[in-house]
Amino acid sequence: MAKRPTIIWTKVDEAPMLATYSLLPIVRNFVKHAGVDVELRDISLAGRILAQFGYQPDDLAYLGELVWKPEANIMKLPNISASVPQLIDAVKELQSQGYDLPDFPEDPQTEEEKEIRAKYDKCIGSVVNPVLRQGNSDRRIAPPVKEYAKKHPHKLGEVSPKSESYVAYMKSGDFYEHEKSVTIEKDTKIRWEFVDKNGNVTVLKEVEVGKGDVVDGTYMSRKKLREFFDEVIRDAKEKGILFSLHVKATMMKVSDPVIFGDAIRVYYKKLFEKHGKELEEIGFDPNKGLVDLENKLSKLPPEKQEEIKKTIEEIYKEQPGLYMVDSDRGITNLHRPNDVIIDNSVPSVIKNGLKAWGPDGNTYDCVITVPDRSYATMYSEIVEDVKVRGQFDPTKVGTVANIGLMAMKAEEYGSHDKTFFPPDDGIIRIVDEDGNVLMEHEVEKGDIYRSCITKDIAIRDWIKLAVTRAKELKMPIVFWLDSLRAHDRELIKKIREELPKYDLEGVEWYIKAPKDAMKFTLERFRNGLDTIAVTGNVLRDYLTDLFPIIEVGTSARALSIVPLIAGGGLFETGAGGSAPRHVQQFVKEGHLRWDSLGEFLAFVEALKLAYKQSGEENKRILIMADTLSKAVSRYLDTDKTPKRKVGQLDTRGSHYWLARYWAEELANQTEDPELAEIFKPVAQKLAENEEKILSEIAATEGSPKDIGGYYHPDDAKAEAAMRPSKTFNEIIDNL
Ligand SMILES: NC(=O)C1=CN([C@@H]2O[C@H](COP(=O)(O)OP(=O)(O)OC[C@H]3O[C@@H](n4cnc5c(N)ncnc54)[C@H](OP(=O)(O)O)[C@@H]3O)[C@@H](O)[C@H]2O)C=CC1
Numbered sequence: 065m066a067k068r069p070t071i072i073w074t075k076v077d078e079a080p081m082l083a084t085y086s087l088l089p090i091v092r093n094f095v096k097h098a099g100v101d102v103e104l105r106d107i108s109l110a111g112r113i114l115a116q117f118g119y120q121p122d123d124l125a126y127l128g129e130l131v132w133k134p135e136a137n138i139m140k141l142p143n144i145s146a147s148v149p150q151l152i153d154a155v156k157e158l159q160s161q162g163y164d165l166p167d168f169p170e171d172p173q174t175e176e177e178k179e180i181r182a183k184y185d186k187c188i189g190s191v192v193n194p195v196l197r198q199g200n201s202d203r204r205i206a207p208p209v210k211e212y213a214k215k216h217p218h219k220l221g222e223v224s225p226k227s228e229s230y231v232a233y234m235k236s237g238d239f240y241e242h243e244k245s246v247t248i249e250k251d252t253k254i255r256w257e258f259v260d261k262n263g264n265v266t267v268l269k270e271v272e273v274g275k276g277d278v279v280d281g282t283y284m285s286r287k288k289l290r291e292f293f294d295e296v297i298r299d300a301k302e303k304g305i306l307f308s309l310h311v312k313a314t315m316m317k318v319s320d321p322v323i324f325g326d327a328i329r330v331y332y333k334k335l336f337e338k339h340g341k342e343l344e345e346i347g348f349d350p351n352k353g354l355v356d357l358e359n360k361l362s363k364l365p366p367e368k369q370e371e372i373k374k375t376i377e378e379i380y381k382e383q384p385g386l387y388m389v390d391s392d393r394g395i396t397n398l399h400r401p402n403d404v405i406i407d408n409s410v411p412s413v414i415k416n417g418l419k420a421w422g423p424d425g426n427t428y429d430c431v432i433t434v435p436d437r438s439y440a441t442m443y444s445e446i447v448e449d450v451k452v453r454g455q456f457d458p459t460k461v462g463t464v465a466n467i468g469l470m471a472m473k474a475e476e477y478g479s480h481d482k483t484f485f486p487p488d489d490g491i492i493r494i495v496d497e498d499g500n501v502l503m504e505h506e507v508e509k510g511d512i513y514r515s516c517i518t519k520d521i522a523i524r525d526w527i528k529l530a531v532t533r534a535k536e537l538k539m540p541i542v543f544w545l546d547s548l549r550a551h552d553r554e555l556i557k558k559i560r561e562e563l564p565k566y567d568l569e570g571v572e573w574y575i576k577a578p579k580d581a582m583k584f585t586l587e588r589f590r591n592g593l594d595t596i597a598v599t600g601n602v603l604r605d606y607l608t609d610l611f612p613i614i615e616v617g618t619s620a621r622a623l624s625i626v627p628l629i630a631g632g633g634l635f636e637t638g639a640g641g642s643a644p645r646h647v648q649q650f651v652k653e654g655h656l657r658w659d660s661l662g663e664f665l666a667f668v669e670a671l672k673l674a675y676k677q678s679g680e681e682n683k684r685i686l687i688m689a690d691t692l693s694k695a696v697s698r699y700l701d702t703d704k705t706p707k708r709k710v711g712q713l714d715t716r717g718s719h720y721w722l723a724r725y726w727a728e729e730l731a732n733q734t735e736d737p738e739l740a741e742i743f744k745p746v747a748q749k750l751a752e753n754e755e756k757i758l759s760e761i762a763a764t765e766g767s768p769k770d771i772g773g774y775y776h777p778d779d780a781k782a783e784a785a786m787r788p789s790k791t792f793n794e795i796i797d798n799l
């Protein structure tokens with residue numbers, strides 16, 4: 065008996081969530097004719113909060129179990145990895161909707177407050193992806209998408225050879241310098257201990273590890289970090305260019321907000337010197353961004369508020385200009401830790417010709433500050449490359465696919481529960497259950513100590529995936545690993561051990577440090593040649609935004625497949641985020657420019673997996689996948705992707721075209737005449753009503769939209785805004 069497969073569609077946040085209101089009814093009603101169910105599961109920030117407090121089932125927990133079963137087939141749309149200010153906003157919104165939620169306890173004291181805080185902590189940062197990503201990542205640009213970009217190249221800003229922009233990174237004292245790494249020799253338990261100057265030992269954490277797992281420890285010196293910021297800020301001032309900071313305070317929710325906070329402590333040094341006492345009184349926490357000060361300022365008497373504002377004005381005059389997130393509204397790089405996220409923000413600067421917006425709304429060169437050297441050097445390489453060789457030409461460049469070591473919370477992205485801030489000067493060491501000290505680090509009070517575990521099976525699976533893809537695509541694979549980095553050396557050993565187990569006939573492979581790998585890859589890329597970057601988790605994240613943005617304009621057009629270790633599949637849509645700016649535009653003027661191409665491409669793959677999961681018996685599922693794939697090619701050929709400006713085709717109109725092309729392909733295929741009969745009238749009605757449907761949608765452009773909430777919209781309102789064509793809805797709903 066064939067099984068009836070279920071594809072999970074995830075309810076997320078912001079633009080992809082809005083797009084879902086329009087797209088999900090289409091895919092659901094199409095594929096039900098192939099016996100496939102599409103089930104919506106809520107992993108949005110609001111949904112996660114509501115689940116923590118018992119208002120709805122915990123869908124994330126459900127999916128966390130499902131990914132370990134072979135029947136898993138999940139469409140994972142990008143969701144918010146919330147910073148603390150975002151979480152606080154979301155809680156306020158839910159409270160205003162009548163949910164009886166406690167305020168976020170900033171400094172929990174009582175047991176009750178600590179319990180509440182623990183629940184909210186489960187909603188902060190990247191808490192969805194690491195749970196669902198129980199497999200390694202395979203991200204690439206599908207050939208029709210590449211063709212589309214060549215036919216309709218996006219604009220990339222020209223780069224002046226005189227550009228003064230550059231990537232600044234620490235020369236010492238960073239995670240890169242201090243990293244130590246070991247491969248575990250037998251299953252054991254390891255613990256992290258802090259040893260103070262008097263020899264007192266505190267156990268910080270204990271976990272089980274298995275033979276072959278790679279364990280690293282490292283730290284960043286806060287003193288060196290602040291000195292570095294001071295130097296960079298001074299240099300920016302001297303050169304008359306902007307200061308910008310690029311970290312990942314969302315995903316790296318424990319370490320990076322502190323790095324971000326230190327940039328504030330240094331840039332606004334005078335503020336702390338002059339008003340330190342008051343700032344402490346009101347509980348300003350720089351790690352949450354300058355917005356935290358703005359929110360708490362009203363706790364001070366009006367004269368003090370004025371004084372503080374005046375000091376800030378002075379600082380802006382004395383310090384270099386800050387990179388602006390929104391110069392019209394005065395939002396700077398340092399306002400919120402979640403606005404400038406490195407994977408997307410550095411490519412944006414490159415895309416803009418190494419320019420960024422300054423406080424006066426004009427564009428300037430900027431220092432692209434990426435403190436830790438582990439990955440900054442590869443950004444430096446590409447930035448210097450465009451200065452010398454000019455901007456990339458999307459009609460000529462090759463493609464860079466990625467195989468990323470991501471499974472089981474690999475590397476830095478799984479380090480949150482092993483990130484510590486030593487309470488005093490001392491030693492942090494890792495000890496196994498036999499009492500062997502695996503490594504130790506001498507740290508100073510407040511330094512950022514970080515430790516990661518990368519599981520043996522995840523590493524081996526990653527190597528296998530790389531070899532498999534190299535053979536399929538006949539492209540060279542480059543392992544981006546640095547023999548001067550302790551962790552990378554352990555991985556290189558494993559690669560050398562593992563590769564001979566495969567038939568490597570025809571496989572061209574290299575191991576190169578990130579900077580050299582970038583150089584090598586760019587040489588090929590500029591010559592139109594294709595390369596597979598085989599990387600760790602962080603570079604997976606960085607490169608799969610960077611290259612797609614150069615190649616096809618946005619990483620949302622990339623295809624991201626995660627073959628789960630347990631046999632199922634996770635299909636991530638794009639590598640770009642949830643595009644908050646798109647929501648602002650939709651609410652203001654009724655135009656949504658989210659391109660669901662990532663969703664379309666991923667759904668083709670989800671259907672192919674569903675066919676396998678059906679026991680390869682239900683051919684209709686394959687027909688659905690094949691016709692959708694053809695529809696996507698037509699969607700691209702005829703350029704029906706959403707456009708940027710109000711009045712032009714938007715997400716909703718683009719979904720009409722997708723539905724129409726898909727219905728036409730289904731009606732025209734001959735393999736399953738019965739299925740063709742079902743879709744013939746649908747295709748006909750969609751074609752006949754083209755003008756009517758598009759004008760019903762267009763009529764709603766240009767006016768504000770009320771969706772009843774940002775983090776937790778009202779379903780009826782959001783649906784009405786996203787499905788404005790009665791004619792289209794009738795056709796889809798009666799399918
Ligand atoms: N897998 C996941 O769950 C991920 C989640 N995120 C989350 O998303 C949020 C924002 O992150 P970030 O990536 O920095 O910024 P954005 O989501 O704002 O993406 C940056 C820009 O990329 C373009 N873009 C992204 N997706 C699309 C799309 N589907 N169609 C058209 N253009 C698109 C837009 O450019 P333009 O404005 O020029 O149109 C957008 O402004 C954060 O909360 C982050 O945590 C981020 C990455 C992955």
Ligand SMILES: O=C(O)CCC(=O)C(=O)O
Binds near residue numbers: 189193639
């Ligand atoms: O989980 C997150 O915070 C974002 C992940 C991300 O940027 C990516 O995987 O590309």
Ligand SMILES: [Mg+2]
Binds near residue numbers: 639640
């Ligand atoms: Mg990313």
